[in-house]
Structure formats: structure tokens, C-alpha cells
Amino acid sequence: MQNFGKVAVLMGGFSSEREISLNSGAAIVAALKQKGIDAHPFDPKEIPLEELKKQGFQTAFNILHGTYGEDGAIQGALEVMGIPYTGSGVAASAIGMDKYRCKLIWQALGLPVPEFAVLHDDSDFDAVEQQLGLPMFVKPAAEGSSVGVVKVKETGRLKSVYQELKHLQGEIIAERFIGGGEYSCPVLCGRGLPSIRIIPATEFYDYEAKYNRDDTVYQCPSDLNEDDEALMRTLAVKGAQAIGAEGCVRVDFLKDDSGKLYLLEINTLPGMTGHSLVPKSAAQVGVDFADLCVEILKTAHVG
Ligand SMILES: Nc1ncnc2c1ncn2[C@@H]1O[C@H](COP(=O)(O)OP(=O)(O)O)[C@@H](O)[C@H]1O
Ligand SMILES: [Mg+2]
CATH class of the missing domain: 3.30.470.20 (ATP-grasp fold, B domain)
Structure with missing residues (x-):
């Protein structure tokens, strides 16, 4: 087995998906340890990220969801610190x-992709309704966990839905119902x-x-x-x-x-709890949870 050194499983963090991340992280730490890897939980909300180097961590297994964890921010920090991390780099994450x-x-x-339109304050909402038909889906481009996702069914409602959502993260997009x-x-x-x-x-x-x-x-x-x-x-x-x-x-x-x-x-950065979808799918092709964690750990890199 490749020597990964002391591995930090980055979990928890600052996003609304903190609890899910902690669940995934605990499962990953246990699985990696079972494989003889020197894995430890590391929650950047509790310990400053700079501590990674000071505490001698050589590799980071990233399972932080959402803001800062999945959006390129932590990836950028790890790049600067020169610590190899799993998963996508800065640009792909963003x-x-x-x-x-x-x-x-x-x-x-x-x-x-489903046909879509970006909504603005001065959009012709009737025209968008004509174009995409009803029902349609309206959603903020940069949230997750279905936050702000609305199924619009009534004629003439699109504008008020847009007004309710426009404070959320990212552009507001309307999408054809599939x-x-x-x-x-x-x-x-x-x-x-x-x-x-x-x-x-x-x-x-x-x-x-x-x-x-x-x-x-x-x-x-x-x-x-x-x-x-x-x-x-x-x-x-x-x-x-x-x-x-x-x-x-x-x-x-x-x-x-x-x-x-x-x-x-x-x-x-999909979830990795015992109930998550990726482990279910991997199991179908004979990759158990611990093997899956090791496969992912092998992808750790900088640059
Ligand atoms: N265009 C669409 N047609 C049908 N269902 C949709 C459409 N867009 C979103 N949904 C429903 O809303 C859910 C959440 O939307 P999604 O775009 O996946 O946002 P999130 O990032 O919050 O999961 C989807 O899983 C699906 O059930
Ligand atoms: Mg979704």
C-alpha cells in the first residue's frame, strides 16, 4: 500500500451541510484506520487550517461539503500550503x-441539459413562462440541498417567486420541468x-x-x-x-x-455516510466502503 503518511480527514466545516460532513468524515476515518492508514478527523471550524502543517499532516482527505469545502476555497488554501488533497481542484470545485x-x-x-433561462429584475417573466411552460423549476445557481428550489405551477407566479429567491447565492435560473x-x-x-x-x-x-x-x-x-x-x-x-x-x-x-x-x-464532493449513494453504487461493482475510501485517497494531489 502507498504510504500516505499522517492523513487529515477534513470534515465538519462552516456550511449548512456540516452535520452530514461530520457523519461522512467519521465513517471515512474508521474505514481508513481499518486499512492501516494513520487517519485523523480534522474540523477546520474547530482548528485553524494552518495547524495541518504544524501537526505533521501529509495528506488531506476532503469531505467538507458546501461553502469553503466544496467551492474551491479550501482547495486553494491547501494548494498554497502544498498539502496534497483528494478530489477536484480549485476551478472544477468552483x-x-x-x-x-x-x-x-x-x-x-x-x-x-434542461432548457433554462436566467432571471433578472427586468426579465420578461411572461415570455419565460411561454418559453419553458408550466410547471417549471426555479432555483438559485449556487445553493444546494434543494434550498430555494421551487416548482412553479401557476400562471403569473414566476415574478414573485423570483423576488423571493433573488437574495440567495448565484443567478436565479428557471428550468423546463423534466x-x-x-x-x-x-x-x-x-x-x-x-x-x-x-x-x-x-x-x-x-x-x-x-x-x-x-x-x-x-x-x-x-x-x-x-x-x-x-x-x-x-x-x-x-x-x-x-x-x-x-x-x-x-x-x-x-x-x-x-x-x-x-x-x-x-x-x-458527494456524501460518504453508510447511507450515501456513491458507496451503494460502488458496492455493486465489488468496491466496498473501505476500498472506496482508499481509491479516493490515492487521488490526493496538489497542482
Ligand atoms: N428541471 C427540473 N425538472 C424536474 N425536477 C427538477 C428540476 N430541477 C430540479 N428538480 C427537482 O428539484 C431537486 C433539487 O434541484 P437541484 O437542481 O438538484 O438542486 P440542489 O443542488 O439543491 O439539489 C431535484 O433533485 C429534482 O427533484
Ligand atoms: Mg440536486
Whole structure:
């Protein structure tokens, strides 16, 4: 086994997803230790990041979600400190957190994304409603966990929804409703893993369905036929490559009623708890949780 030295599992942090990150981090520390790796929890909210060097850490396993952890900030700090870290670099992390700019890149490369419009104070809201139809989805480009995601169903409501959301992070985008099913496909070191079908019991996959309910159904292997499964994995790999994402990521998809697949968003730091989607998918191809953690750790790099 490669010698990783003293490994800091960066967990917790400053974002609203702090608790989820702490759960993932604890599972990762236990798994790495089981593999004989000298892994320790490190929460940058409790200990200044500069302590990494002073405490002799040689490698960082990053499982900080959201602001500062997933958006390129901590990646930049680790670059400057010269500590190899897992996952995507500064630019890919920043683009992955910005649904609008990520979509622009995917679109430019011909990858299928749901039709969308960026909303502004002076948008012609009726025209957007005509263009995208109802229902449609409106969301802030730089939040997560379904925060600020609204399904707009009534004629004439778009403007007031925009007004309610415009204080949130990033551009406000309106998107055509794609209603034939929701999927997620992990990519591990450039290889597409089995897709997962997500069936929320709520109207869509909102915050409650993600974190507080136990009736969301996750199917892995999913219900895709062989061709669509292969296509989804290819699209996921291309979607990750498009923004320069590295390590382990998850690309979320929607399917329309005719069966066409669309890239919805990318998650450059997916959850790694016992219930998370990536470990479920990896298990299907014989990669257990501890092996998955080691695979990810091997991607640690600077530059
Ligand atoms: N265009 C769309 N068509 C259908 N459902 C959508 C659409 N956009 C978002 N959703 C629903 O809202 C959920 C959250 O939206 P998403 O863009 O993934 O934001 P977040 O980053 O907060 O997860 C999705 O998982 C899906 O259930
Ligand atoms: Mg999502």
C-alpha cells in the first residue's frame, strides 16, 4: 500500500451541510484506520487550517461539503500550503458549485441539459413562462440541498417567486420541468459506476426527502435498460471531464417522458455516510466502503 503518511480527514466545516460532513468524515476515518492508514478527523471550524502543517499532516482527505469545502476555497488554501488533497481542484470545485456556469460549459460541449433561462429584475417573466411552460423549476445557481428550489405551477407566479429567491447565492435560473424520473451516476477516477434511481415520496427531491424522511426510495442497480445505463455513465464521465472534476463525483440526471436523459447538476464532493449513494453504487461493482475510501485517497494531489 502507498504510504500516505499522517492523513487529515477534513470534515465538519462552516456550511449548512456540516452535520452530514461530520457523519461522512467519521465513517471515512474508521474505514481508513481499518486499512492501516494513520487517519485523523480534522474540523477546520474547530482548528485553524494552518495547524495541518504544524501537526505533521501529509495528506488531506476532503469531505467538507458546501461553502469553503466544496467551492474551491479550501482547495486553494491547501494548494498554497502544498498539502496534497483528494478530489477536484480549485476551478472544477468552483464551477461545480455554480449550476449556471456548469450548464453553460455542458451546453457548449453538446451535453444535454434542461432548457433554462436566467432571471433578472427586468426579465420578461411572461415570455419565460411561454418559453419553458408550466410547471417549471426555479432555483438559485449556487445553493444546494434543494434550498430555494421551487416548482412553479401557476400562471403569473414566476415574478414573485423570483423576488423571493433573488437574495440567495448565484443567478436565479428557471428550468423546463423534466418529469420522467430522477437518477444519479457516480464517477470514480474517470470511470462511470452503476446509476441510482431516486424516487422521492414528496413531489420532488426536496430538503425533507433528502435528509429528514425515510421514505425516499433509492434503487441500485436502477431501472435503466442496458443502453441507457451505458449512455448515462458515458454522459456522467463527460460531464465530470467537462469541468475538470477529479476523484469521486456524482452527476445527477433527469429523464423526460420520452426517455431522453439530461444532466441536472454535478456534486464534486458527494456524501460518504453508510447511507450515501456513491458507496451503494460502488458496492455493486465489488468496491466496498473501505476500498472506496482508499481509491479516493490515492487521488490526493496538489497542482
Ligand atoms: N428541471 C427540473 N425538472 C424536474 N425536477 C427538477 C428540476 N430541477 C430540479 N428538480 C427537482 O428539484 C431537486 C433539487 O434541484 P437541484 O437542481 O438538484 O438542486 P440542489 O443542488 O439543491 O439539489 C431535484 O433533485 C429534482 O427533484
Ligand atoms: Mg440536486
